[in-house]
Amino acid sequence: MTSRRTAAAVTSTAVLALSWLAAGPAFAHGSMTDPVSRVAGCHAEGPEHPKSAACRAAVAAGGTQALYDWNGVNIANAAGRHREIIPDGELCSAGNEEFRGLDLARADWPATALKSGPRTFRYRGTAPHRGTFELYVTKDGYDPSKPLKWSDLEAEPFARVVDPGMANGDYVFTGTVPEKSGRHLIYSIWQRSDSPEAFYACSDVVFGKDTGGAAPAAPAPTSAPASTPSSAPAGTPGRAPAAGHAEHTGHPAAPASSAPAAPAAPAPQGAASGEELAETGGDAAVPYLVAGGAGVLAVGAAVLFVAGRRRHG
Structure with a gap:
């Protein structure tokens, strides 16, 4: 018996x-890398000892783990209800306490120089899935020294694409940037179509010849940390990405580089023959x-x- x-x-x-x-979630992760998002840029600077004052302040506010989890600024059950469930002042963290350092209102976040007109955008997809990308830019008169509110963004996205193609691990798509000047912010939303999960990113940009002292954008992350870091600020022990936050690429990650890789040719949108299309469901x-x-x-x-x-x- x-x-x-x-x-x-x-x-x-x-x-x-x-x-x-069999029924567990297939984690889809990613972040905007061109123009680089705050979290991806700070990760590239080094989670333990970031170089810029803004990234150091973000670590002081939220710890290093947020930077190791650079591809995980998400809401699992968003289902398109972004404005309903993300409070004003918490857009960059998507209301996630771990990423609260990304919401710091300051005018010295490392920024990407940007021009108005047609442009190619890249979004690192570390676990590809079908979905819709929307990019919003801040209105004229945006003040980066104040907490970001929904009302600071233009009402409609200037770029919207469904199931863009991928190249070298990046979703690649185009959009026409409206006329702007000075410092602004691009807010990206990736809403999966095979799940209610959505991902969010804040990318600081500067329009015009005068960049206002903006630092050059950091290279996009290429892989998750290979081992646990040896040091971290007191009270925020650094570690490799937690379960569910590991990078899933489906193929070996490209070696890290101290300089940005040469831009890949824009991939056509949609399901054209020969392109690496985002897969639906599952991961590596x-x-x-x-x-x-x-x-x-x-x-x-x-x-x-x-x-x-x-x-x-």
Whole structure:
């Protein structure tokens, strides 16, 4: 009787584990990299010792983990309700306490020089999924020294694209930037179509010849940290991305570089032949999870077999 109960318990656990693995979320992560977002730029500067004053202030406010999780500024159940569920002053963090340092109102965030007119944009997709990208720019008179509010953004996105193609790990799409001058901010929303999950990013930009002393944009992140960092500010121990925040590319990450890679040719939008289109559902971790679940079931079956032999022996 004891053997049968043990076998039944193991089998039940195995079935539950495999069910969880099959139904578990496929994490889709990413952030704007051209123009570079605050979180991606600060990550590129180095989470433990960022170079710019704004990135150092962000770490002081929220810790280093936010920068290691640079591709995870998200809301799992957004379902297009962005303005309803993200409070004014918390747009850059998407209301996520971990990323509160990104909401700091200051005029010295590293910024990308930008011109009005047609432009190619790049959004690093570390776990590709279908969805819609929308880019908003701040209104004339935007004051970066004040907390960012929804009313600071233009009412309509200047760029909107559904299921853009990918090139070298980036979603690549085009948009026409409206006439602006001075320092502004581009707010990007990536709403998945295969899930209610959405991702958000704030990219600081400067229009015109006079960049106002803006620092050049940092190179886009290419991979997650390979190991746990050796030091971190007191009270915020640095570590590699937490579970669910690891980078999933589906292929080996490109080696890190101290300088931005040469821009790739813009990929055509839509599902043109030969392009690397964002995949729907799943990610690189799924085959390993399924294999692990199968292993658990195999162990359960073995226990049942042994228990049966003992009962009939």
